[in-house]
Amino acid sequence: MIRAFEVRIFALGHAAVNRRSLLAELRQGSTAGGHGFYDYDVWENLKVLEGSATVALRMAEQLDYRIRDSTPIEEIAINAHVSSVRSVNGEVLLGSHVVCAIPSGPLRDIRISGVNKERLAALHRLQHSPTVKYVPVYPTSFWEENGQNGTGYFESTLLGGTWVQAHGVLSALVPVDRLGAFQVLPSHRRSEVFRAQLVSAYGPEAGEPESEYIRNWAGDPWTQGYSQSLRPGELTSIGPLHGSHEPPFWIVGSDQWVNGYMEGAVCTGRQAAAAIVNY
Numbered sequence: 001m002i003r004a005f006e007v008r009i010f011a012l013g014h015a016a017v018n019r020r021s022l023l024a025e026l027r028q029g030s031t032a033g034g035h036g037f038y039d040y041d042v043w044e045n046l047k048v049l050e051g052s053a054t055v056a057l058r059m060a061e062q063l064d065y066r067i068r069d070s071t072p073i074e075e076i077a078i079n080a081h082v083s084s085v086r087s088v089n090g091e092v093l094l095g096s097h098v099v100c101a102i103p104s105g106p107l108r109d110i111r112i113s114g115v116n117k118e119r120l121a122a123l124h125r126l127q128h129s130p131t132v133k134y135v136p137v138y139p140t141s142f143w144e145e146n147g148q149n150g151t152g153y154f155e156s157t158l159l160g161g162t163w164v165q166a167h168g169v170l171s172a173l174v175p176v177d178r179l180g181a182f183q184v185l186p187s188h189r190r191s192e193v194f195r196a197q198l199v200s201a202y203g204p205e206a207g208e209p210e211s212e213y214i215r216n217w218a219g220d221p222w223t224q225g226y227s228q229s230l231r232p233g234e235l236t237s238i239g240p241l242h243g244s245h246e247p248p249f250w251i252v253g254s255d256q257w258v259n260g261y262m263e264g265a266v267c268t269g270r271q272a273a274a275a276i277v278n279y
């Protein structure tokens with residue numbers, strides 16, 4: 001059973017099972033209404049065909065001039081009447097509400113005032129799992145002709161497993177416990193090592209992608225990781241403030257939900273928007 005849990009968790013890029021909160025897993029399962037741990041039919045049954053970044057880009061088109069691109073926020077001051085947000089280039093935006101959708105890591109780097117200190121402590125305690133993503137692109141989904149579905153669980157390789165991203169496209173993550181071994185590989189050899197691991201799972205065609213991409217989410221300053229990760233005891237330490245708001249400070253995004261995936265960003269955003277409209 002432990003091996004089965006380990007391979008599932010490694011394929012998702014997460015930490016070893018003894019460093020995963022069982023309470024968090026149970027909370028996640030009960031919220032989705034699944035009948036087991038990470039029930040794929042419940043959790044993974046929808047896909048943004050053009051890629052998930054399209055969601056943000058389409059929303060940005062509608063918001064037009066109100067968006068500031070490449071403008072990090074460095075200070076948030078909450079006040080019952082008028083709150084303010086200051087960007088690194090000195091621009092100050094005023095508003096009666098502040099909706100904060102910044103992930104937990106970068107949020108720790110922002111000066112926040114006017115917010116209850118227990119809430120800040122809970123927000124600052126949230127953490128992400130780091131990972132590296134590998135995406136090879138092939139002319140066809142050749143694995144299907146070999147009777148394979150493209151979902152792989154790897155026990156002892158750098159890659160934790162694979163899933164099918166789109167026609168001819170596989171995706172794979174390096175789990176947190178194997179990131180050290182990834183970092184010591186010279187960067188020009190990383191693709192070659194990943195390809196060899198896919199060849200052992202899917203045959204020689206896996207060694208000849210048309211293109212391939214590696215993205216180090218462990219080192220991305222704007223997420224500081226991949227998705228929410230809760231160690232045993234962490235959920236109770238963060239406490240019941242998780243996923244709640246302190247109007248006029250509203251906190252949304254995947255990290256404020258039960259498992260840190262896209263569904264959480266959508267759910268928390270919708271819920272906060274509805275509450276603000278009726279405030």
Ligand SMILES: Cc1cc2nc3c(=O)[nH]c(=O)nc-3n(C[C@H](O)[C@H](O)[C@H](O)COP(=O)(O)OP(=O)(O)OC[C@H]3O[C@@H](n4cnc5c(N)ncnc54)[C@H](O)[C@@H]3O)c2cc1C
Pocket residue numbers: 052071072073074101102103106107110131133217222223225226227252253254255260261262263265
């Ligand atoms: C490799 C990988 C695979 C994934 N696979 C899946 C999957 O299969 N299914 C799924 O549902 N989810 C998946 N996810 C998770 C999903 O991408 C996230 O849950 C989702 O994108 C989080 O949305 P968000 O709006 O909360 O945060 P983000 O999309 O991270 O957006 C936060 C934004 O805040 C910005 N920001 C950061 N700091 C500042 C600052 N100081 N000032 C201003 N802006 C700032 C960032 O630049 C970013 O644009 C995956 C994530 C990764 C990395």
